Amino acid sequence: MSTATSVAPTVAPRRLGTLQFLGYAAGDAANNLAFSMTSFFLLIYYTDVVGISAAAAGTLFLVIRVWDGFADIFAGRVVDKTMTRWGKFRPFFLFGGLPVLLLSVATFTVPGLADSTGPKLLLAYLTYGLLGLAYSLVNIPYGSLAAAMTQVPAERAKLASFRMIGTAVTTIMLAFVVSPQIQQYRGDPDGFQRSLLITTLVFAVVGLGLYLFLFATARESVQRDVANVSARQSFTTLKVNKPLIMLCVASLAFLTALFSLQTVQVYYARDVLGNANLLTALTVLSVGAIFVVAPLVPRLVRAIGKKRAFLLFGVIGLFAGVGISLSPPSTPWVSLMFFGIMGVSTAGVNTLMWALEADTVEYGEWKTGVRTEGITYALFSFTRKLGQAVGGAVAAYAIALGGYVGGAATQSPEAINAIRYASGFVPVVFILIGILLFARYPLTERVFATMVAETQARRTAP
Template structure:
């Protein structure tokens, strides 16, 4: 149990030491994950002596097994409460076994025969994947258990993303040169020694992560059964299409990943080129992140996914056509590939969140965790298929382990495995996603209907609880006047709303977010607004959830990130809580509510008046500067920030546009009339609407 005294409030910030300590866990994770994903294939063929085709089979089987172990771990961890929490102890309990299995995997004895070598690698790779799941799944869920503060979750996510990127680059610098000459007498000892050092470093980092972090958020009550989840999945066509696309997209990426080191060494002429290729791929992925919101808004997620998959195809084709030894062309190719794959991967998780809404709309079951688990499993299967194809192709074209120079046929096989095969798989992924049935408009309608259902459910509870809520002609009616107000920053909503409430004798509720809170959040995550669509939407409301919506602004798509489903489940509960809170504000005698998406939540309430306040930019900045006692420069900065972020938040949370005039009964330009006249106009309009 987590005592109230250890809980962090929405406004209480995590110490920097905990954020850094949490990120160290991802460094440890990526030491092992990237070693197996990027270097195991080359180790098996060039050092352990496993034939390329067999190495591909091992790679494929163990990645699919990893999908199974993820499901097992996801259903196991977090059930047992200890004095250290539900999740953190797994980092200490399992990491020693993870380190041992990693060292043994990369320490194949030289005297083993071919069959024994294959059995050794297969056994310890399977053991490694099992241990990795039981460390990574609790670690991925830990951020949601460390804090309910959305800004802090963004800090944890950002720190993890930076740690992951840095680890990949450093690991490539350390290990890729080891494959320059795999015929050296001491190559096995050198690789074992390097793995032991890395494993010890990982253990220390896991221990530091354990010591630095704390679980303060209690476990949620109730879990969906596997049967219920599978019933939802069967009727969720968008999720099924997304999974099909993920299978081929991850297959494409991991076919290339499996042979990337061969490509750097045998096609480009130096194993150290691997680091530069990996760096360019990472730069492409980061660069495209800033374009995802604009792509989604202008063409939709489905078309955006297909278009970015086409960019990935171009990258793979360039990889295949790069002349032998031409590093500059290869760097360009990997930059393009990184942009294409990074963009589609980001959109995949955004679309997965949409399929959760569709599943709830279609079946009445909301299964964030189940949806993510199914997609994660399919992604692991795709990784396995990709690794298998990579090994099979280079084996079929006569790759010779340990050869100083590969034959022209073998070089061509590596190019096919790194370029043409992934390009074909990426095309299939794009074709599959072309049939993704949810457009932006359709998803908005689904979310609008879900919000109506939640509001009606909350209205029903309010009626049952004995509030002053009644039903007339299928609509809910409150005894007192109900007014919702949205504004452009500086249009005067706080002044107007307070006086309207005073005139009508009803409660007044201001915006959930202050200017200072939004400013603080953007200072913590300066790239927040540009990355808003890269992950699951998070609500900004509820106990401990203040600024929770900002969580989605820095969502990363680190492989196996179980916090995606944990955050999505938390988001769903917070959204429902916000609906209930808004209704509770007006249930007894009516009220005036500013922001909080009350315009949408109370759209079905009979007699409710919905108002929008606007004014020219210069007027609003001048008025805000005078009202809040700040300079015009500060007011202008707040205006730009708030007008952008509040629209983004409403879109991500409730999928509506607060600037859409058709949503309101009354739109007032407060530069044309005084704020007191606006108060008179709103009071009169409310009385007239209630009388009609």
């Protein structure tokens, strides 16, 4: 009788509604008005408008994006020790969204001071560094939110799919809006600067509305036993979370590949294929693949599991990367085809990364009894920032070694080949490393189900 009256009845988890999925997609769309804008266009802005050399810009990317990674760890601790009447994560969207968007405007408003490299480089470091800090204080709560909204694996996969759809919609829109500006204002840095200022100001207004929609629709429903997590509890959970560490290391390799390609994609369209407007087609094919992949990921997860699906998409990326570098510039449709195949790979890998990261939160709670969504996602995001730093720097150094000259009407054959290799062969090397590292990932669907059941039983036990 004592046991029977002490154990709480099992309550079926509340299912997420359409508004929650759409709101979550809107949040990543808002994030990418700043994040994807810098990933795709900041290097060409620095080299062709501000007048910073490709090598100096590569060093800037490496330094600032590593700084961003440590900003993520700081943001993770802030999140873990926060609890308000709006929940743990939602207040950050309400109060942090506008500063991120305004700092994005500032990052693309660095004056191109003639014969004065020092001041403009310092201003570039300052604006991009502040953007990274503000972005961490919004993105870490956003990424952590998924693990607090549901524990149902299929719903987590669906949230990850909607997140990627939000990314895809924003990235494709950026290509349609910014690519014509690159072509129109080639050789006219002042005109390109004015156009980007108007564009980023419009993005700030749109992004604020998206953040408010996320705030209004998001709900934190997963039970937690410790509301305000201490620093010791946070880092103890990280120390014992082997699946998280393995996921981070493998993801670092995949993301280095992705950001290397993203950084030079605009150069590939303009200088290899000969027309910057083709960036729109490349982006639609590579990023638009998410609209095909996203509905398939939950089904694929049910059929073969997250781990096997992740490895499968990695192998597809190997094939696509080789094709991108070897495609003859005289036949752009071949390059477009391989960019589309690479899009399938990156869409699948990125979608599964988010679902896998949420699962590692459960592993940490299973091992320690404490849910630490903030610091867990922060470490994963730190990995993403390192991938962005290394990938962006490798791409910038590659085209610098090839002799790329910012603002030149035409580039040398060596520079064009460097762009081709940074777009394909460099990603192939890092994708292969990621596949080899992830092959030993231990957290399968069966292990996950056992963990969640044991955690629930421990919570309801007398």
